[in-house]
Amino acid sequence: MAEAEEDCHSDLVRTDDNERSGEANLQAELQMFRAQWMFELAPGVSSSGLETPPCRASPRGLGVKSADTRGKQEIAKEEKAKELFLKAVEEEQNGALYEAIKFYRLAMQLVPDIEFRITYTRSPDGDGVGKRCVEDNEEDGKMADLLSDFQQQLTLQDSSVKLCQPELDVNQTHISALPLEVLMYIFRWVVSSDLDLRSLEQLSLVCRGFYICARDPEIWHQVCLKVWGRSCNKLVPYSSWREMFLERPRVRFDGVYISKTTYIRQGEQSLDGFYRAWHQVEYYRYLRFFPDGQVMMLTTPEDPQSIVPRLRTKNTRTDAILLGHYRLSQETDNQTKVFAVIMKKKEEKPIDYHKYRYFCRVPVQETDHSFHVGLQLCSSGRQRFNKLVWIHHSCHITYKSTGETAVTTFDIDKMYTPLFFARVKSFTAFSEKPL
Numbered sequence: 001m002a003e004a005e006e007d008c009h010s011d012l013v014r015t016d017d018n019e020r021s022g023e024a025n026l027q028a029e030l031q032m033f034r035a036q037w038m039f040e041l042a043p044g045v046s047s048s049g050l051e052t053p054p055c056r057a058s059p060r061g062l063g064v065k066s067a068d069t070r071g072k073q074e075i076a077k078e079e080k081a082k083e084l085f086l087k088a089v090e091e092e093q094n095g096a097l098y099e100a101i102k103f104y105r106l107a108m109q110l111v112p113d114i115e116f117r118i119t120y121t122r123s124p125d126g127d128g129v130g131k132r133c134v135e136d137n138e139e140d141g142k143m144a145d146l147l148s149d150f151q152q153q154l155t156l157q158d159s160s161v162k163l164c165q166p167e168l169d170v171n172q173t174h175i176s177a178l179p180l181e182v183l184m185y186i187f188r189w190v191v192s193s194d195l196d197l198r199s200l201e202q203l204s205l206v207c208r209g210f211y212i213c214a215r216d217p218e219i220w221h222q223v224c225l226k227v228w229g230r231s232c233n234k235l236v237p238y239s240s241w242r243e244m245f246l247e248r249p250r251v252r253f254d255g256v257y258i259s260k261t262t263y264i265r266q267g268e269q270s271l272d273g274f275y276r277a278w279h280q281v282e283y284y285r286y287l288r289f290f291p292d293g294q295v296m297m298l299t300t301p302e303d304p305q306s307i308v309p310r311l312r313t314k315n316t317r318t319d320a321i322l323l324g325h326y327r328l329s330q331e332t333d334n335q336t337k338v339f340a341v342i343m344k345k346k347e348e349k350p351i352d353y354h355k356y357r358y359f360c361r362v363p364v365q366e367t368d369h370s371f372h373v374g375l376q377l378c379s380s381g382r383q384r385f386n387k388l389v390w391i392h393h394s395c396h397i398t399y400k401s402t403g404e405t406a407v408t409t410f411d412i413d414k415m416y417t418p419l420f421f422a423r424v425k426s427f428t429a430f431s432e433k434p435l
Contacts, residue, residue, distance in 0.1 A: 077110050077111065078110075078111055078114070078117065080110055081107045081108075081110035081111040081114045082107075082114065082117070082118055084103045084104075084106045084107035084110070085103070085104065085107040085114050085115070085118060086118070087103045088100045088101075088102075088103030088104040088107060091103060164176045164206075164207045164208070164209035164210065165207075176209075180213075183213055184213060184216065184219075185434065187200065187203070187213050187214065187216070187219065188219065188434040188435040189431050189434045189435075190203055190431070191219060191223065191434070191435040192428070192431035192432065192433065192434060192435060193291065193292075193431075193432060193433045193434070193435065194253060194254070194291065194427065194428050194431070194432075195223055195226060195227070195253055195291045195435075196254065196428040196431070197223065197245070198254065198428070199428065200214050200219075201214065215242065217240065217241055217242075219435065220240065220241035220242040220244075220245060221241045222435055223241070223245055223435070224241050224244055224245055226291045226292075226435075227245070227250050227291065227328075228248070228250070228328065232244065232248075249328075249330070249336035249377050249385055250328065250336075250377075250385055251289045251326075251328070251338060251377065251385065252289070252385055252386070252421055252423075253289055253290060253291055253427075254423055254424065254427055254428050255421055255422050255423040255424045255427065256286050256287065256288050256304075256308055256311055256421070256422055256424060257286070257287040257288075257289075257388050257419035257420065257421050257422075258284060258285070258286055258287075258304055258419060258420060258421075258422055259284065259285045259417045259418060259419040259420070260282065260283075260284050260417065261282070261283055261284075261285070261415055261416075261417050262280065262281070262282045263280075263281055263415065264278055264279070264280055264281075265278070265279045265280075265281050266278055266279075267279050282301060283299060283300065283301045284299070284300060284301070284302070284303070284304065284307070285297070285298070285299050285419060286298040286299075286300075286304075286307060286308075286311060287388065287419055288311045289326065290314065293325050293326060293327070294314060294323065294324070294325055294326075295323075295324055295325065295326040295340050295342060296311060296314065296316070296321055296322065296323055296342075297321070297322040297324070297340075297342050297371075297373070298311070298318065298320060298321045298322070299320070300320060304422070308422075308424055309426070312424075312426060312427055321344075321345065322342040322343060322344055322345075322371065323342060323343065323344075323345055324340055324341045324342030324343060324370075324371075325340065325341060326338055326339065326340035326341075327339055327340075328377075335376060335377075336376070336377040337374060337375065337376050337377065337391065338373075338374070338375040338376075338377055338388065339372075339373070339374050339375075339392075340372075340373045340375075341370055341371070341372055341373075342370065342371050342373065343368070343369060343370040343371065344369065366399075366400045366401070367397050367398060367399050367400065368397070368398045368400065369395065369396070369397055370395075370396045370398070371393070371394070371395055371396070372392065372393070372394045372395075372396060373390075373392065373393055374390070374391045374392030374393070375388040375389060375390060375391060375419070376388070376389045376391050378418075380420065383421065385421070386420060386421035387418055387419070387420055387421070388418060388419040389418045390412050390416035390418070391412065392409075392412070393409075393410045393412065393416065394407055394408060394409040394410060395407070395408045395410070
């Protein structure tokens with residue numbers, strides 16, 4: 001028994017020694033694997049354990065690589081900004097204005113001019129956001145033939161069908177019951193003597209019949225005659241009178257041309273002689289054209305908010321205003337110029353006989369002052385015919401007793417800043433008489 005117990009004890013001791021030696025071997029192998037792994041991860045050492053010589057990169061290669069990296073970053077930033085902007089458009093269409101503003105701000109923080117870089121073809125999610133903002137070439141062709149298409153549809157319909165139909169059943173007489181001549185007379189009132197063609201275009205959006213009436217060649221022909229007079233007898237090279245009105249250079253009547261001039265003027269020296277004052281002078285020029293060939297001009301330091309409402313009609317009470325006539329001239333260099341002759345309104349003052357009762361009155365030589373203005377009509381930005389550049393300005397003084405005229409021509413310098421057009425809605429809010 002004693003010998004058997006000793007044998008069992010020796011076997012247990014050997015087993016424990018074998019297990020301890022196996023664990024030690026595993027720990028040693030693990031340590032060697034970690035050391036080899038860290039050695040391979042060290043810079044300049046390949047996976048085979050050999051040290052790789054450092055390669056020297058050329059400055060040109062680094063520059064190309066950094067440029068490519070910056071370009072990729074800019075493209076990714078722009079794509080992210082487009083995604084945020086289109087998401088904002090979608091939220092705005094759904095009525096979530098607060099969320100839309102948040103996405104707009106995020107997009108503009110990435111790319112400030114992202115609004116002008118988007119083509120609105122489709123949204124990143126493919127849901128068609130902004131799709132209505134894109135006009136294909138096929139749709140442009142359809143819009144060009146829209147008038148003939150509407151006329152053909154109305155021709156193919158029953159003769160009892162009128163130019164337009166009420167959308168809902170009404171008990172009162174609908175406008176479609178009016179004869180075509182009366183409708184055309186109403187359209188002439190819409191255009192009015194102020195040539196409010198913007199309202200005519202808005203009226204054409206009501207229905208197909210109104211669209212056809214708004215494209216009536218007779219209306220557009222009369223409009224062109226009012227603008228250019230006898231010089232528009234020939235339609236060539238335009239395909240319609242409406243196209244002539246839209247494409248041919250002309251002055252605009254639904255607003256005012258305004259220029260602002262600022263300069264520094266030296267003041268008088270102080271009494272003690274230590275300093276001299278300088279004054280900043282600002283003043284405005286206003287030009288208002290009318291379809292009947294008349295023009296108003298005003299030079300004043302008052303801002304447009306207080307002056308523009310007074311220029312709605314020619315019967316203004318502003319004393320410093322100048323009235324006259326203008327004409328359009330298209331030179332051989334294909335530049336349209338505006339020439340105007342303006343003068344101060346004549347006011348008849350009553351003669352005070354009591355003032356010259358006891359002494360002989362010295363006759364005062366009467367004179368007429370007129371200003372001759374030459375401007376070049378240009379387009380600036382997205383608007384057309386919205387800029388007038390000074391090319392001539394002179395003062396003519398005519399003495400009534402002798403008939404002589406003295407002419408003073410002003411130098412066109414930096415004080416003659418260009419006039420830019422500003423549309424005024426109140427000018428076409430009322431119609432005084434039809435076209």
